[in-house]
Amino acid sequence: xxxxxxxxxxxxxxxxxxxxxxxxxxxxxxxxxxxxxxxxxxxxxxxxxxxxxxxxxxxxxxxxxxxxxxxxxxxxxxxxxxxxxxxxxxxxxxxxxxxxxxxxxxxxxxxxxxxxxxxxxxxxxxxxxxxxxxxxxxxxxxxxxxxxxxxxxxxxxxxxxxxxxxxxxxxxxxxxxxxxxxxxxxxxxxxxxxxxxxxxxxxxxxxxxxxxxxxxxxxxxxxxxxxxxxxxxxxxxxxxxxxxxxxxxxxxxxxxxxxxxxxxxxxxxxxxxxxxxxxxxxxxxxxxxxxxxxxxxxxxxxxxxxxxxxxxxxxxxxxxxxxxxxxxxxxxxxxxxxxxxxxxxxxxxxxxxxxxxxxxxx
Amino acid sequence: xxxxxxxxxxxxxxxxxxxxxxxxxxxxxxxxxxxxxxxxxxxxxxxxxxxxxxxxxxxxxxxxxxxxxxxxxxxxxxxxxxxxxxxxxxxxxxxxxxxxxxxxxxxxxxxxxxxxxxxxxxxxxxxxxxxxxxxxxxxxxxxxxxxxxxxxxxxxxxxxxxxxxxxxxxxxxxxxxxxxxxxxxxxxxxxxxxxxxxxxxxxxxxxxxxxxxxxxxxxxxxxxxxxxxxxxxxxxxxxxxxxxxxxxxxxxxxxxxxxxxxxxxxxxxxxxxxxxxxxxxxxxxxxxxxxxxxxxxxxxxxxxxxxxxxxxxxxxxxxxxxxxxxxxxxxxxxxxxxxxxxxxxxxxxxxxxxxxxxxxxxxxxxxxxxxxxxxxxxxx
Numbered sequence: 034x035x036x037x038x039x040x041x042x043x044x045x046x047x048x049x050x051x052x053x054x055x056x057x058x059x060x061x062x063x064x065x066x067x068x069x070x071x072x073x074x075x076x077x078x079x080x081x082x083x084x085x086x087x088x089x090x091x092x093x094x095x096x097x098x099x100x101x102x103x104x105x106x107x108x109x110x111x112x113x114x115x116x117x118x119x120x121x122x123x124x125x126x127x128x129x130x131x132x133x134x135x136x137x138x139x140x141x142x143x144x145x146x147x148x149x150x151x152x153x154x155x156x157x158x159x160x161x162x163x164x165x166x167x168x169x170x171x172x173x174x175x176x177x178x179x180x181x182x183x184x185x186x187x188x189x190x191x192x193x194x195x196x197x198x199x200x201x202x203x204x205x206x207x208x209x210x211x212x213x214x215x216x217x218x219x220x221x222x223x224x225x226x227x228x229x230x231x232x233x234x235x236x237x238x239x240x241x242x243x244x245x246x247x248x249x250x251x252x253x254x255x256x257x258x259x260x261x262x263x264x265x266x267x268x269x270x271x272x273x274x275x276x277x278x279x280x281x282x283x284x285x286x287x288x289x290x291x292x293x294x295x296x297x298x299x300x301x302x303x304x305x306x307x308x309x310x311x312x313x314x315x316x317x318x319x320x321x322x323x324x325x326x327x328x329x330x331x332x333x334x335x336x337x338x339x340x341x342x343x344x345x346x347x348x349x350x351x352x353x354x355x356x357x358x359x360x361x362x363x364x365x366x367x368x369x370x371x372x373x374x375x376x377x378x379x380x381x382x383x384x385x386x387x388x389x390x391x392x393x394x395x
Numbered sequence: 396x397x398x399x400x401x402x403x404x405x406x407x408x409x410x411x412x413x414x415x416x417x418x419x420x421x422x423x424x425x426x427x428x429x430x431x432x433x434x435x436x437x438x439x440x441x442x443x444x445x446x447x448x449x450x451x452x453x454x455x456x457x458x459x460x461x462x463x464x465x466x467x468x469x470x471x472x473x474x475x476x477x478x479x480x481x482x483x484x485x486x487x488x489x490x491x492x493x494x495x496x497x498x499x500x501x502x503x504x505x506x507x508x509x510x511x512x513x514x515x516x517x518x519x520x521x522x523x524x525x526x527x528x529x530x531x532x533x534x535x536x537x538x539x540x541x542x543x544x545x546x547x548x549x550x551x552x553x554x555x556x557x558x559x560x561x562x563x564x565x566x567x568x569x570x571x572x573x574x575x576x577x578x579x580x581x582x583x584x585x586x587x588x589x590x591x592x593x594x595x596x597x598x599x600x601x602x603x604x605x606x607x608x609x610x611x612x613x614x615x616x617x618x619x620x621x622x623x624x625x626x627x628x629x630x631x632x633x634x635x636x637x638x639x640x641x642x643x644x645x646x647x648x649x650x651x652x653x654x655x656x657x658x659x660x661x662x663x664x665x666x667x668x669x670x671x672x673x674x675x676x677x678x679x680x681x682x683x684x685x686x687x688x689x690x691x692x693x694x695x696x697x698x699x700x701x702x703x704x705x706x707x708x709x710x711x712x713x714x715x716x717x718x719x720x721x722x723x724x725x726x727x728x729x730x731x732x733x734x735x736x737x738x739x740x741x742x743x744x745x746x747x748x749x750x751x752x753x754x755x756x757x758x759x760x761x762x763x764x765x766x767x768x769x770x771x772x773x774x775x
Contacts, residue, residue, distance in 0.1 A: 292674055
């Protein structure tokens with residue numbers, strides 16, 4: 034039995050990597066981080082042209098109808114390039130939710146637009162995952178009011194997909210009145226995050242989402258995508274460390290010839306290598322083994338968040354003072370991994386959830 | 396690292412103890428451990444050094460003074476021998492001498508203390524039970540008053556030194572549920588209704604004897620109640636502090652021994668055309684160990700000085716216990732790694748210490764209980 038990526042998956046990965054290398058090199062990342070929205074739009078346009086916006090949208094709505102394994106391949110590739118584009122929220126979680134829980138007219142309204150790259154949907158599940166005391170939304174007579182934090186892909190979005198505390202999902206057109214958008218500043222400047230304050234905003238329930246399994250599936254997919262993004266980013270940090278250790282000299286020798294540095298690289302590799310398989314297995318479960326998919330998504334996000342933290346820390350250490358400079362830009366990967374760790378649940382929170390799934394609280 | 400609190404008296408005491416241990420104990424550790432026992436006269440020889448007499452009046456055979464640094468030095472040096480089992484058994488008297496000398500009546504003290512301090516007879520503390528270890532509040536052994544006697548029923552387990560001991564200090568429930576209903580009793584091994592059986596096959600501490608004790612309508616004189624009725628737990632609390640500090644110091648000794656063995660081995664052993672010690676990874680392991688050893692040592696010294704000043708810093712002693720156990724877990728493991736295949740063979744100190752790390756993280760209050768106690772003491 035062959036356990037690994039297929040030729041199609043590998044070729045998709047290579048296409049994205051090549052595109053990012055050509056169109057989103059470090060200088061572009063730096064420019065976007067400093068607020069160059071034109072450059073961000075260009076890169077975004079490019080990934081739409083690669084078909085990534087329609088990756089998980091069913092064919093009947095104009096998408097490619099590819100599975101979660103393909104989606105993780107894309108996510109890892111975007112993480113490896115610290116790509117400054119919407120993806121996890123807008124192009125994975127939102128279409129998944131709409132397809133699972135939307136009525137036909139809702140699917141017809143949104144899915145073709147997502148697939149065609151004509152709309153971005155910000156996804157706000159924070160209030161379901163673990164709301165702050167003063168956050169949360171309420172739906173009364175077709176109108177939403179309240180406050181949502183850490184909306185993924187929410188900046189300049191055309192619509193928002195928002196969850197209330199019990200996991201029901203609502204879709205809101207961003208041009209509706211009564212919406213206040215507050216940009217949140219996070220350490221990661223390659224992706225955006227916003228807060229929404231809603232006052233009697235017209236919204237639609239995705240009717241299927243009254244069944245809690247919908248938000249659970251959407252959350253599992255989101256967590257898995259973030260974990261894949263971390264693996265992609267961490268792999269690059271390791272590759273950069275090895276390359277740096279083979280060019281930087283200290284005490285008349287390449288630092289890579291010092292046993293202490295070699296072992297740091299070896300330990301990063303040993304920690305990271307199994308994470309690729311873990312992602313594949315979790316994605317396989319999301320696609321084919323529903324009874325294990327929630328647990329695998331939790332374990333994968335929790336474990337890979339820890340490995341990512343360790344690798345990003347060690348890789349920075351290997352780079353010495355240079356690791357802290359903007360010139361080298363290693364910090365973009367470090368911070369991306371840091372934000373992935375917190376989004377949709379920190380490892381501590383997710384491990385608790387994994388414990389509950391396994392009945393440890395009984 | 397030099398101890399800034401060291402004095403000539405402490406130094407000569409330490410040297411006297413070390414010299415004895417190096418000549419009488421070090422050469423025999425492997426053999427005694429494999430045999431699962433040590434010669435009985437060792438009890439007396441160790442006791443002759445006066446190492447258990449701190450804080451006990453000379454008329455009972457004690458030293459008539461106390462010094463926490465000397466207590467520390469003994470435990471460090473005992474830890475360094477890697478004879479964990481031997482000192483667990485010989486030293487089991489140490490954790491019952493405190494309550495005995497403070498709470499027992501004069502007749503008991505005059506009878507038992509000289510025997511225990513001279514090593515003629517052994518002593519053990521019996522608190523842990525089959526149903527509850529660190530959770531002392533669950534104690535099930537009961538004592539009820541019948542005329543001029545107390546009648547004990549129940550059992551105790553994991554009692555170090557319990558097969559050799561002639562005298563015991565036993566905790567039993569005399570009152571309500573919880574910690575407030577526990578009293579302490581002086582029990583002699585030849586009392587009718589008292590029996591014991593040996594716990595065999597331990598992970599480490601092979602040369603020590605460990606017992607399960609049984610009390611079946613075991614009648615003892617009313618005067619054998621030690622201290623106030625139902626106040627027993629509070630009376631032994633203080634004793635736990637000394638035990639835990641002592642274990643911290645012993646772990647420092649174990650760590651020092653591992654470090655010494657690693658240096659010696661890595662200087663002798665050659666791989667890839669050079670001495671092990673010339674490899675950067677090994678040098679860094681040694682640096683890590685050395686830093687941990689200094690941290691343990693400095694912490695123990697600081698707290699010893701506070702104790703000499705009359706304080707009982709419970710939170711710090713709890714932290715010492717779990718901090719040192721985490722240090723020695725890592726140091727013993729890395730030492731095994733440095734010794735490689737040679738360390739895996741029985742008959743060397745590092746292999747034995749590696750097996751005896753866990754008992755230090757569990758016995759005398761587990762690591763988790765120590766952390767709970769720490770935060771509680773911090774007022775959280």
